[in-house]
Amino acid sequence: MMNHVIDAKLTTQSLTFRPGNPVTFGVVAINRSEQFAAFELEILAAAGDRESWYRLSPEVSAAKPPGDRTEFQVEILASPIAYFVGDINLTVKVSSPQLATERRLVLRLTVEPGEKAPLLSVTLPRQRLQVYPRNTIDIPVEVENLGLRSTEVVLDLKDIDITWTVGTAERRLQLEAGQQAEISFQCRPPGASQAASQDYPFTVVARNREGATVSTAGILEVLPVGFVQFEVQPSQQRLPAKSSQLRHWLSNIAIFQLQFKNASNLLQKVAIELRGKDCQSCQFQVDPENADLPLATETSVKLSVKVKRPWIGRVKRLQIEAKAWLSNQILGSTDPTTQVLTLKVFPIVPTWLLLILLALLSALLAVILQPSISHLATVNVVRFSGTSGRFPLVLSGADDCTIRSWTTAPSWLFAKPETLRPQGELAEDFLNTVCSSRKPESKGLLAVLGQAVRALELIPVNNNQVFAGLENGEIQAWDVNTGRKQYSLKDSKDKTGDRVLSLAFTQNSRYLYSGYGSGTVRKWQIPPRGQSGSNPQPFTPPAPFQFQVWAIALSPDEKVLISTGQFKRLLHWDLSQPGNPRPTQISLSSQFGNQGENDFFWSIAFAPKSHLLATADSDGYITLWDLQKCQMMKSNYLKYPSSQLPQTKCEISDRWQASPADVRSIRFTPDGRRLVSAGDDGQIVAWAIAENKKHDPTQKQIVASLSRRIASIDLVANQQRTLIASGGEDFQVRLHLLK
Known part of the structure; x- marks a missing residue:
């Protein structure tokens, strides 16, 4: 199934509405992209002929970060089609201006008769019909005159491309009072390149001369046909290429063009898997990694094969099997499923050049062996x-500095x-x-920087900025590529020059945590480039529990912050409520030795994708803590006065002396x-x-x-x-x- 950057779902798949009694349903939109996005909602009804028949709350959402959700409430105030009784397919379109894409969902709305019932009834014996491209299908329709006198009924087939209908999209018939009749419309989708395999909603609308109008909705499903052709031209190459110039003689990358032609009516994506024993000696890059295959279109995927060419030696013949994986396997795989690629790798130095290179080796070593450079x-x-x-x-x-x-x-x-x-x-x-x-x-x-550098952290997303924690309490941001200072972070309320000892970023690069010699931890929202930040959120424990914070660490789910340092204190900050972080102290047993002002936890680290925390201390011990197995030592957190901290006992998974x-x-x-x-x-x-x-x-x-x-x-x-x-x-x- 294709991935969507917009994920959406309905609180119900069907709904019943009676005129005069509004009904509601919910729509949840989830941001699956890697950027902030706002969502908009639009409800479309097949053959709808009314305006303001529904109401949204909210009308437009605020921009939300990746992974966040927006909940809409839709209130149906009237039938989308005047005087209609029956079933309607409502298309819920969820879109985003920032993501330039949309997601569509279908909800079945059943409209019951109001106080004034219509004089007609129209139904579909089969609401879902299936047809292959270029095949003709009959859409049967049952219509009944519910009135007390004969009437002429006009039936219209709507929402289907007019070019798909055989003959006209209108039928007329005379019905006596209480008479029921069945007629049909013929539909023939075009070829596979013009009729993608998907659901096509349609509506049959019936009206009589008395002004009664009713409709019913159905779905025409175009079934999948065809195949995806897979070719490589050429399938054999060599390094370096015969036509390469002297400056390309050291080339170690060969590029194969993988060609895919989508001769089916399925919108596909293709991914490449590389197999074979020779794959271990190569590095690969596939561009794009998941290529879109539009209908009736040839798509090229560039496969770059990087090998380590020997300086001298014999010619190597490498064979690589490229297997194509389609996102939708309903029609099977590509034709053929795999292609064998052959690459002949020649040594860099021919025999006649070896003596010349040996003569140049001494000159090259003189360039390589440069004097060492260090800090002062x-x-x-x-x-x-x-x-x-x-x-x-x-x-x-x-x-x-x-x-x-x-x-x-x-x-x-x-x-x-x-x-x-x-x-x-x-x-x-x-x-x-x-x-x-x-x-x-x-x-x-x-x-x-003018001050001693105590801590460094790179911004996680792009690694293009480094943040330095300084002796005077300032955090400076520098561009790694240009070497230019971007801005500074300094708490305007800090008048003491509280030195920065530790830094930690959230994975989305939006927030930075910093630990200080005073025992305070500050949370910064990273400002736009060119601006300085001076209003952080401080995390300050009670005065008796303040200590030099030499290390901080965020748990992999970023719901917990651990700060530690002097006196071997470990503080557990609950970040589940960002505006009100709640600290608790992890209790230490007697095996941890002295806990005076010269005793420290110097470093901490979370294991990847785990709640396992490692600590290193001034006694040379490493301790592993399981933070999922922590228990408050007193029953009620709120009973503690502001000058105290509740104690938490956490299970120690392991502890050993790593150094004297x-x-x-x-x-x-x-x-x-x-x-x-x-x-x-x-x-x-x-x-x-x-x-x-x-x-x-x-x-x-x-x-x-x-x-x-x-x-x-x-x-x-x-x-x-x-x-x-x-x-x-x-x-x-x-x-x-x-x-």
Whole structure:
């Protein structure tokens, strides 16, 4: 079934109406798109001849975010057709100006006679009729004279394309009092290219000379016929192409054009599945991923095949099977179902060029081995730009008041992928405000902020803006691509320079949460570009429970915010009511040791798509909490005065000592099967996380051992590998490979 960005449903599929007694039904419209959208509603009645026969509430909805719903109430005030008695198909059209599309639903309305009954009756023996394109079908109609004298009756077939009718769309007959008769209209849809397989509502209207008018509605279903043709021209290619010029000799991408011709009357979408043992050595991109197949139209799908060509060696012959999947399988698959693609891959360097390349190798190494660049003070935070991809960026913030940008994509194909290189360069004019006695290297410098950088987060949707939490309580937004400052977020009520220690975005990028040294958590609505924000929503616990908030985390469903830090305090904020967040404190047992001002939870992280929370503390322990198994320790939340917090006891799934020193940073891998930790011992360790099982101390991998304290790590993963970035007291930003 085709996906719709507008989802809609009716509270009832049928309704009975008697003139003088209004009836109502509901329509629910759901935004399935990825943007804000408002909805409009229109009710259409086949052969309707009245205005203002229904009323809407609301007439137009407000714009709602993705996943939200709008509820309409429709009140039917009168029959859409004057003097009509019988069944009418009402078409409920739900549309959106922003989405430029619409959704149609059908409701059956039964109109009963009022105080003055009509003198005619018209019915369809079969309300649903089926026909193939180019075939003729009879639409039988039964009509009865309910009056006490003979009359001439005129029958009209409406709402069907006039070109589909055989003969005229009007019938006349003389009926005696109480007489019943049956007549028929003939209909013949055109060919498959002009008659899509779907329901076509129609109406038969009967009227007599006394002015009585009645109608009945039916559906003509055009049945599916035909097939979808699948071809590839050419099906055999080579890399590089014979006709390629010298500048394309290093090309490693071949493009196949997959051709589809829809010779059916079904509106289809097609997706491509790639099979075969050679698929493992290739990377594929299908554009578009789900292609529309209009009727009687040829559609081209571009398949890009990227391979790793060897520098030297023999010619490889790769075979790839492309299978087409249609969105509607009622007529089967394409003809044929699959196509075999052949790609001959030649080595980059022919034998006669090998000696020349060896002679140039020393010159290339001199270009590649450039002097290393680092921060001038402790690196407090590192973040990957994006959550996947082959060559993501790494951003780092430090006590030298700078943000640096690093790339994992070297320009030379034979360089190690684990090497980080500076990305971009800041103009010399901006280097005077750095917090260091030494002048920083401009290469790889994204921004100089004038304050130590404590926290960094990238806006989730596009990753094109980085938000930096500073020592003076300000949050600055910078464009990752241009290196320009966009705007600042600073609470106008904060007169103390409350330093920002942690940041967390909602997935839709609309809101940013920030944790501060005073213990306050603030919620910001991200302003339009070029504007500054100064009116956040503060989350402030009672004075006895205020602490330095070194880490915050949103649950995957974004209904819970956890803040933690000094005194090993864990606060659970209920976000189900955004205007009134409710904090509770997660109770700690004696096994957590001291809880003084020098004891901290340094880092927290939620497992992907889970309520499992991981915490890392200053005693070197990692604890896994199941937040679905939490229980209030006192019965009534409202009994607590404003100077206290209710206590919640949450089940501990696992707890182990990961290091003899502080564990400063933890991250889950995207599949949730491993947890990576780093801290004051300089080690980066990956721990295996088994579902519903205790931690096995032997199931760990030491990824790296450094000589100085590690303050922050971040990771990114795709199907091929998982990369870990780290930063700490050695002023360096490093890249590690998790095997």
